[in-house]
């Protein structure tokens with residue numbers, strides 16, 4: 001771990017109260033860890049804006065597997081991006097609906113393109129890309 005630096009932050013009292021309430025709700029036991037997480041979150045967001053940066057994330061999809069050719073389309077797309085998909089999890093939620101989670105990795109632009117294509121496929125009811133980082137630079 002890098003050397004710790006201490007900083008002083010001037011902040012409006014009302015804003016600090018709101019921040020303290022928020023972080024208490026989320027289970028933080030001190031402000032420093034909450035600040036660090038906010039900063040890391042911004043750094044991760046920033047890394048995803050650079051098309052060539054190496055990123056990791058997950059794509060969650062919910063779809064009705066009865067929709068014609070949907071399974072085939074989603075699988076074809078995943079094979080086109082097989083270098084970017086580390087693992088997939090498939091859960092049969094009920095008689096009709098499936099939940100799929102893909103762990104994705106690679107250049108930000110390519111990973112986002114894959115996620116957008118999967119989520120936009122007709123028949124996918126809900127989809128979301130969750131962005132994170134390898135942790136090496138955080």
Ligand code: NI
Nearest residue numbers: 091092097098
């Ligand atoms: Ni299923």
